[in-house]
Amino acid sequence: MVSAYETKSASALHGEACFNGVMDTLTAEQCQALLEESHVGHIGVVTDEGPYVTPISYVFIGNQIAFRTAPGRRTEAIQVDPRVCIEVSRYDRDTGDWSSAIVTGTARVIRNDPGKEQIVVDALFEKYRDAYGNLLSLPAGMGPGTRFIVVVDIAEVSGRSSGGYLQPRTRPGRL
Numbered sequence: 001m002v003s004a005y006e007t008k009s010a011s012a013l014h015g016e017a018c019f020n021g022v023m024d025t026l027t028a029e030q031c032q033a034l035l036e037e038s039h040v041g042h043i044g045v046v047t048d049e050g051p052y053v054t055p056i057s058y059v060f061i062g063n064q065i066a067f068r069t070a071p072g073r074r075t076e077a078i079q080v081d082p083r084v085c086i087e088v089s090r091y092d093r094d095t096g097d098w099s100s101a102i103v104t105g106t107a108r109v110i111r112n113d114p115g116k117e118q119i120v121v122d123a124l125f126e127k128y129r130d131a132y133g134n135l136l137s138l139p140a141g142m143g144p145g146t147r148f149i150v151v152v153d154i155a156e157v158s159g160r161s162s163g164g165y166l167q168p169r170t171r172p173g174r175l
């Protein structure tokens with residue numbers, strides 16, 4: 001039986017789902033779909049004061065998650081300790097069904113690579129154009145204040161959903 005908190009590498013998922021008695025384990029394909037479809041993620045970084053979690057607007061490209069950010073506590077933490085964790089989720093208010101994917105990886109700030117920066121900015125603009133308008137279409141270093149592109153190389157991914165089968169579905173946080 002798989003523990004509700006066990007992490008599997010992306011290659012270990014092999015598209016197989018299993019039932020752990022409480023929640024369903026998402027397949028690699030389901031995790032990928034959730035990462036592609038979700039619009040808000042939460043990134044956890046390690047700081048001297050302890051864990052620090054903030055929301056991000058991101059894109060999922062290949063085996064990487066990329067986002068744009070300004071200088072601050074999150075960026076400083078990544079430069080000191082690049083280990084990060086990103087969580088994305090989906091919740092249906094009508095049914096109470098939920099899905100969540102968790103990614104661990106190594107983050108790096110992209111510098112002096114205008115081609116990579118522009119690929120990420122273009123992907124962000126495409127994904128969020130209806131919500132954010134033209135601001136993201138500016139070159140990576142332009143716009144209000146300094147902006148950085150951060151890329152997270154994914155090391156592991158796992159996912160869970162509210163379950164089902166013949167038992168009641170679980171609620172987020174096991175409510």
